[in-house]
Amino acid sequence: MKRIFTALLFTAATSGAVWAQDIQNNPGSNHGNKFEQLGTILPTSNEQRTASGAPGVKYWQQRADYNIKAELDEKNLQLKGSETITYFNNSPDHLDYIWLQLDENEHSTLNNSNYQSSSGMPRTSTIQNIDRVEGRNGTADNGLGDMITKLTDATGKKLSYTINKTMMRIDLPTPLKPGAQFIFNIDWTYKITDRMTVGGRGGYEYFPEDGNYLFTMTQWYPRLCVYSDFQGWQNHQFTGRGEFALTFGNFRVQLTVPADHVIGATGECVNYSAVLSADKLARYNKAKTSTVPVEIVTLADAKKAEKAPSTAKKTWVFQANNVRDFAWGSSRKFVWDGMNQNVAGKNVMCMSYYGKEAYNLYSKYSTRLVAHTIKSYSKFSINYPYPVAQSVEASNGMEYPMICFNYGRTEKDGTYSEATKNGMIGVIIHEVGHNFFPMIINSDERQWTWMDEGLNSFVEYLTEELWDNKFPSKKGAAYTIVDYMKLNKNELEPVMTNSENIVRFGPNAYSKPATALNILRESIMGRKLFDHAFREYAKRWEFKHPTPADLFRTMEDASGEDLDWFWRGWFYGTDPVDISLDSVKVARGDLKDEYKAQGGGNRMAPRVAAPAVNSFEDISKVRNREDKTIKFQTDIDTATHDFYWKYDRGMASVDTAKFNSLVKAQTPSTFATEPMTAEDKAKYGSKWFYELTFTNKGGLVMPIIVEFTFKDGTKMIDRMPAQVWRLNEKTVTKFYIQDKEVTSIKLDPMRETADIDESNNYWGKLPEPTKFQLFKQKMANGAPVRGQSTGVSPMQAGK
Template identity: 35%
Template sequence: MKLYNLTLCILLCAITFKGYAQNTDQPGVKYDQHKVFNPNFYPEKGNAFRNAGGAPGSKYWQNRADYKLNVTLDTLKHRIDGTALITYTNNSPDALGFLWLQVEQNIYREDSRAEATSPITGGRFNNRTYTKGDEIKAIFVTKNGKTEKADYIVTDTRLQIKLKDSLRADGNKLQIRIEYGFDIPQYGTDRMGRLLTKNGWIYELAQWYPRMEVYDDVSGWNTLPYLGAGEFYLEYGNFDYSVTAPASLLLVGSGELLNPTEVYSPTILKRLAEARKSDKTVMIKDSADILRKDDYPKKPNITWHFLCKNARDVAWAASKAFIWDAARINLPGGKKALAQSVYPVESKGKQSWSRSTEYVKGAIELYSNQWFEYTYPVATNVAGTVGGMEYPGIVFCGSENKAGELWEVTNHEFGHNWFPMIVGSNERKYAWMDEGFNTFLNNVDTKVFNNGEFYVKPDQQKAALQLFSPEAEPIMTIPDVIQADYLGAAAYEKPALGLAILREQVLGEQRFDYAFKTYIKRWAFKHPTPWDFFHTMDNAAGEDLSWFWNEWFFTTWKLDQGIKDITYPDGDASKGALITLENLEEMALPVTILIKEENGKTATVKLPVEIWQRGGVWTFHYKSTSKIVSAVLDPDHLLPDINPENNSFSGLPVPAGATAASVLKTYIDAIGGAEKLKNIKDLQISSTGTVQGSEVQMVSRYRSPDMFFQQITVPSYNNLVVAHVLVNGERISVQQLSREIPLDDGGKKIIKAKSRPFPELDYEKGGYAMELDSTLKIVNGDLAYEVDINLAEGTQIRNFYSQKTGLKIKQVVEGSINSVTEFADYEGINGGIRIPFLIKTTLLGQAAEFKVKETAVNSGMTAGVFQ
């Protein structure tokens, strides 16, 4: 599932409301090595079902559900009716007196538990219209050759069948026949539904049949209700399913189509055969073919018959509006599969869905070669109303996705064919075991796809503000319990970053990849728990990682490593240096430090996490031969340090005579001079950036003396307005997604100060207290002056100006509003002034770069645009 978490406040380049401020209420040092390196992390020993090494035990078992489904799609009523025949095998050692099934169309009922627990402000999983849910007409149970009507009860999205005689253990079977139907909701909580295009409806069908709940050795029956955020936990089996629909529709689904000659014309069959041999995308059905009636049988309805083996679910889509293209997938074992995409004419284009099959093929080949071979004969990408949702061998992605955002969502949804389709974890409880693992795969994959076409180097120091915000919740939290604004961090970004840190900083790629592949191989088509994952990684990598699992997955501890001091034995730099590090927060991670000496020598020192076993301060000897001019922790910004300002140490005092006023004057002169800046009566700047593959546009307007407007939109979401800021004299308004954000006095002062294009002109006359830090700072390897502007108690802006150029290169805002912004690529615009054309910040917990596209100076902007 793709999480569209665009509710993060984006204000004046990623201001974060109620952002992190270090807790000073706790006396003493926060770090305690006894809590981090706790020898009692693992709660229990292995057993015959799951051994202590993280593998399935000698007596591991899981039950099985095989399905034969036969339904009819009524396009006039937008309805499904049919039967489900389930053969259920009890491989457990327990006799089962009752069975539980999922009837998840009931989430769309007005009286559903999900509806009762949905926020009135709306959200992705809120119902927009209601249906009657799964309409159960009859249920029969066949056991030992005898068929009887079932005794059953429906409780919201769960259905219990009470057996007259228990289903015995150790491989005994029974059959359940269910006659049912349901109306297809237009918006199915972004997991299914239907979309009207100019050439007809697109139907995306999922959760479309009653499904067996999992009975396992951990919890017995897993019966958490379906509320929206928590996804699925399902048994494996074979799916033989048939869909009868109007003959004009093209239908695609999980698994292999068994009757292609009955549903395709000779022309389609010929093109399809060509695609199966081609590494380039082949058009099977183009826009000109949609209205041709000789491409399908000349009868009212036809039946499509599919078989999907060893899967946990199936889904399908149907429309007469589909364009269809395909290409061959080359798998490492020598097998071939088919990548295909179906989408409406509106989505056609090389910057849009015409590249979808290329993305499908590329993602699956990369994942197969890196981790585990793809297991389905076909991989289908469907453009429709669903923003992003995964099913075995088929995914649903938004029809309006383009370019990088289409790659991102396609890559993400197909990554789910490894987690949880191959490795069948419990998504209803542990979203991170599929979303987080998959996001990690996506990041590895994107770095190499098409030579990194869509790769953006992460900056985890900037991401820390989102991942470790005051609203942070432990990763090990049921997804329906995680607050909506933090679900993206807890389920996706933070677990993915954790795996990246293990791979890059703790274990190294070779050891990590072997252990991770061992986990996939061990638990392919089985049901692992978090402990099985932890134990497997420990054992296969040969490292006790219990300290990491505890701090990263079970707590909201933060990371703050810093350089405390650098001294020299006997004051002689030629004898080496004593570098003292400190760990100021509760989390411990390895250390990387880049050191530069006065004689030009540079070196990178890596220290293991075990240095923190002795406490929160560590001193090591560095064999320098001259004075150290700079030392920087985590120079590549790979760790989510919440306070990177103490990560660097220059040891150089500011030059004699330098003052805050002189630094500001140098900056003002560097961008054009005070007189030219004062002549700017109005200014408009239009910029674009990319977040999670989606283009984001920012427009900022200023009109002298005290009017400011900024709006950030996402064009692919129907120009969704994410953030809106307005300053008009004393009136200050900030909105997120049309919701007004309350501001305290400190927040208002920050916005007022930042709403001016050249606030340095006003710092002295505005009565702000300014202070020049006594030492030079290091910003991205450059020496810089730090000027602190205190707006009010607890509210501060820290600006960093390059010692070499005088230009402002970074700004840190601290108070009730927090932000970190970097500036680069200063260019001249009309009026003879220079502004930064590149602004680096963090959006949605990810590094984002806004590039200026257009500017307008003194264009006669009226006050009317600031209402």
């Protein structure tokens, strides 16, 4: 054994001269580059944005106030509007023109963004898809998009303007000086599109069964682009993917709709007494203080309205202050319920709007989820500042200040699959959560989608975990991003990529940054340090316009951690994590045992859906359950219990198919040992010595987490920080002295690092192989609307 020590010491001594050489920034080097600082990549700090990540003493941002009147013509499917906009120039610059967004031009054949992608002729298609392609490729005016009918200044004088695709430039009569404001009036109209066939976030959905419409009015008015200190005018066209960069301001909006419609909108309605009947107004006032949902417009009310549409009209008036946008939903089909949620001493009215098609899911869950979301997000970021938060079921998934549009419909008999239920829970939490990111912490979604979707998906994951410890979150836990990380580099881009240039948009903009932040929280910084720094970021940038550098710098500034290596690898690179346990050298006095490595197995789902719980419990679930201060919402509120809550806990049974099994071949591997001398035996005779060699096969440096299992069944975990790779980014060795014999060694036992190849993470005895079931799927005809339950669900098959 002494010879082993001598060899190790000699290696360390002779390598010291190499380590002492300064070969940083050398692409051919095997060390140092992945730990380079981001100083040459991040923008230079200044008086607007400091090196600490906080707004500077001369930080500024623009403001735009809107006074809008609009009328919904349900018969002709048209929207007409007029608005007065007051634009405040808080910048130090003189402005010769201002830019507006005309996002409805997305649907125009003449004024869309013209971002084309390659396409081929399909082997099979539907008439609807061919119609859609023909509409996009047509050169004639399809009559869609914003029609500007008048543009004047405050005195009524016409203004000159130019429309460039989805944007409009207004040329100012005289330059707008710093500190000055400009008031102008704009009238417009557009044809409302069928959102279910044309696509897009806004439009209408028609219900042929009852002959009624559900309108989601989004990106529906001309609105200011952002003029900022870091890029001037935001000039990315709206392609339908990258979302929005918007200016904060105050809104007063008057909406004229059919008299039997119910409207949910950004802000507070200031004339409920004029648009609601006495009984509905009484129920609304009751809901304002209730801790459980109260139906303001009942299911019976909604069904009655569906059968006898009104020809009269009513005008609803809404006020919203310090918001970046305004959206609304309108329909006579809506059931409407609400309840109160207290956040840091402030009452928030949580409400939901949904048709009979979603009643059995939304009446039970939607408003409770709205309340749970704003409460949980307030814990992890900033206290929710607005007076209302709303969810609208619209076979959709999109967010706006104080309101969002979601999905989740049942079978005609009122039952639903667990996938539909969980999908609805996830989308409501996600879209309500967007109130924080980016509606308040107001990043530029069109440039950096991940600052919106990724950060929000991360806090969505934390919030789902607090809803139900068995909830099967699909993003956030490290192992869920593995399939994406192992793709060919031709299919990957860095997270720091513009929205329109991403091939695999979902995993890149949502899942990967969410996973990265969760790894940072659970496995690198720890919850206490991370949570403090993340809250500091949210506090610094609420109601402001942060950039990635502001997040990166704040997280380091508030935690005392140098994380440049982490941002460099996870956000600027495409390398995956693949840490291999290449060899284990074992030594002791009279070691004779052999250590064998074995294969693993895999698992598929049964024919009748098994409980939708993750097959692997990630470290967040385990820690949350061990933390006795955490109370899960479904344990607190038993009204959230349904068939699937019991099914996931073995309290409800269904008929399931039999499993076939698959056992992989096992390949043994034997390791050499070396005897101890008599002199050392007295001292080290009972010790076990191990030298582990690790290779960074993936390229992304990460902590090395090693779990030892001893012969007596006990375990020990050693955590090496990512900096262990700083002197050699390809290979690391670690020497261990153990008091007991090790029977197996496993890397990343809780799957915390997103390692893409777990087959090289083992040494010794592996777990028994699991089983999987083979079956041939029967393909269903037709495609359901988003979030629609279909087929036979366990709820229907339940005993």
